[in-house]
Amino acid sequence: MVFTPSPSGWCEGILLALADASDKPFVFKFIDCRRDKHGCVSGGSHRRRQVSHQRKAKNKDIARSLRNLHLLVGVADSTDDTSSLLAQFTPSAAKGGLFLAGHLLSQELINVLTKVEAIMNDYHAHNVQVAKGTKTSERLAKLGIRTETQQTNLMTYLSQTLNHPRDKLENALCEGLRFQYSRGQNRFYDSVNGEHLIYTREDGLLKAFDAGGGEVDILRPTWDKSNDEYEKCWWSESGGADLSGCILLTNK
DSSP states (O other): OTTOSSHHHHHHHHHHHHHOOSSSOHHHHHHHHHHHHHSBTTOSSSOSSOOOOOSEEEHHHHHHHHHHHHHHHHHHHHOOOHHHHHHHHSSOGGGTSOTTOOHHHHHHHHHHHHHTTSSOOTHHHHSOOOOTTSHHHHHHHHTTOOSHHHHHHHHHHHHHHHTOOHHHHHHHHHHHHHHHTSTTOOOOOOOOOTTSOEEEEETTEEEEEOTTSOEEOOOOOOOOTTSGGGGGSTTOSOTTOOTTSEEESBOO
16 A cells, blocks of 8 residues: 555555465565556556655565564554554654555555454544645645644544544545645546445444445455464465565566
8 A cells, every 4th residue: 555546556455465486475566566567566547645755665574564564453353542653653663653644544554454444443543634735734734723632622623523533533534625726627437447346434333435425245354363374364464575685666
């Protein structure tokens, strides 16, 4: 997700990596396949966000991030302090955080990890904060809501007044401000391929909808943390990868 600007691009990278028969760890397959097809791991159309990365990344930073992410899943399950959790996601991989993950992307990662039940504590996925360094925070600053405390108080007020969860209100706030400050543009798009699904999680249940809004039956993932194979999953620091070098993120 940190390398890819849209859900469609992420899904494409996953499918390409699944079709790669090499013995490289999955995340390295994802990067190589996206780079080889588009010239850059973040290449492709239908951008949902702007990603920022250099020409290459250290293998050890990627491996550390995966291991740190595994540990942070445990932190998420042990606390309801979302601000503290986010503060642990955003430092560099060498300092226990995630490579290239800022405040907004960290919240998106928590949301996805909760939906696939890697994180079992639903609280953080709904307790969405106004992300630092985003257009939303800049636009709120124009309205006099500049500090993190003021932004938190705003979300509390909206939640109590409108009786809606913070994740829905943060999204509404973001879109409302974008509409207000987009110079008359009143049509917005998200990147949803007709073959892809939109997922929500309500009352602990994962639901999926197609692009037309119809609910679709899905196979929910299971995580057997008592199984030895669980410890050999995506957060493994080795997995056959050469962690001494770098991987190219772009050929451009």
